[in-house]
Amino acid sequence: MPIKLTKRQEEILEIVKAAGPITGKDIAQKLSLTRATLRPDLTILTMSGNLEARPRVGYFLNEDTEMNLKVAKFSKQIVKDYKAHPIVIQKSASVYDGIVQIFLEDVGTLYAVDQNGHLAGVISRKDLLRAAIGNKNLDDLPVSVIMTRMPNIVTIKQEDTLMDAAKKLIQNRIDSLPVVREIDSDSHTYEVIGRITKTTITKAFLEMIER
Ligand code: ADP
Numbered sequence: 679m680p681i682k683l684t685k686r687q688e689e690i691l692e693i694v695k696a697a698g699p700i701t702g703k704d705i706a707q708k709l710s711l712t713r714a715t716l717r718p719d720l721t722i723l724t725m726s727g728n729l730e731a732r733p734r735v736g737y738f739l740n741e742d743t744e745m746n747l748k749v750a751k752f753s754k755q756i757v758k759d760y761k762a763h764p765i766v767i768q769k770s771a772s773v774y775d776g777i778v779q780i781f782l783e784d785v786g787t788l789y790a791v792d793q794n795g796h797l798a799g800v801i802s803r804k805d806l807l808r809a810a811i812g813n814k815n816l817d818d819l820p821v822s823v824i825m826t827r828m829p830n831i832v833t834i835k836q837e838d839t840l841m842d843a844a845k846k847l848i849q850n851r852i853d854s855l856p857v858v859r860e861i862d863s864d865s866h867t868y869e870v871i872g873r874i875t876k877t878t879i880t881k882a883f884l885e886m887i888e889r
Contacts, residue, residue, distance in 0.1 A: 683728075687719050691728060691739065695747060698738040705737065745887075752886040757843055758836035760882050761857045761872030766791045767821060769798045773809045774816040776801055787854040789870050790825050797833070797856055797868045799825030828866045833858045834874055840882055843874045 683691070686709070693708050694700055702720055706713045720737065723729040728743045739747075765783045767776055769790040776788055780803065790799035801821050809824040810816060834843045834855045843855055857872035 683723075684719070687723055687728075690716070690719055690723060691743065691747065694729060694737050694739050695744065699732065699736040700738075701736040748886050752883060753839065753841045755840045755882060755886070756836070757834055757838050757840060757857055757872070757874055760840060760878050761836060761874055762878060764789050764856060764870045764873045766870060767801070768793075769822040769825065770820050772817050773806060773813070773819045773821055773824060776821045777806050777810070777816070780806065785873075786875065787873070788821070789856050789873070790821055791870065795869065796861065797828065797831065797858060797870045798822065799827050800831050800854075800856065801825045802853065828868075831856065833868060835860070836871065840874075840879060844879045847874075847876055847879065 689709065690705060693705055697704070697708075702713050702716060705720070706716045709716065720729070720731075724731050724737075727740055729737045730740050731737050765779065765785045765788055767779055767788045767790055769792055771779075771790075779788060780786070786803050788801045789797060790801060792798045799822065801824065805824050805826070809819060813819055832846055832850045832852060832855060834846060834857055836857050836859075846855055847853070854873055854875040856868075856870045857874060858868035859871050861867040861869055
């Protein structure tokens with residue numbers, strides 16, 4: 679069972695992460711505390727394996743602790759800080775236009791909106807491929823016929839975490855989530871304000887781990 683750290687112990691870990699190896703005296707100075715006040719915390723952190731201490735060198739982070747801190751940080755990231763621009767198309771536009779747009783914008787998914795600009799559907803690459811097989815007149819076929827519609831669209835809000843988004847992507851076996859602002863939940867009316875894709879999550883994860 680991992681022990682629950684106090685706020686001060688977490689602060690110590692952050693200091694050691696940034697400046698380690700660092701002596702107890704220097705940690706105390708950074709926290710404006712005496713070494714004696716800090717000693718019990720340093721003992722707990724060392725005994726619990728979070729910190730390692732080497733005589734005349736100082737305290738440094740255990741490798742597992744460093745990875746745990748990064749994972750903890752990753753799990754706190756919110757959608758708002760990572761969302762990309764949504765690529766939208768009018769739901770009355772043709773499948774042909776949808777295919778052109780997916781190439782022009784270099785995305786895997788389009789979000790269809792109605793005349794009020796509210797989210798009406800999701801169109802993936804496979805939806806477009808399926809429609810293209812056996813349909814000669816893609817100019818006459820509106821994307822509204824082939825899209826996944828409300829209320830079946832899985833969405834995310836910008837206050838939600840990237841972890842929530844990652845779970846939704848995996849659980850629903852989809853590549854992207856429209857980031858929405860709720861206008862009226864009863865009538866499933868949403869404004870699309872961004873997108874989160876598997877690429878967004880992978881990039882954020884790499885950034886956090888490599889930093
Ligand atoms: P692809 O079909 O190109 O592999 P996806 O796996 O994202 O891409 O899409 C699979 C199916 O799920 C498609 O029919 C698509 O319309 C639908 N879909 C994609 N994203 C969502 C979403 N956020 N909510 C509901 N359905 C979605």
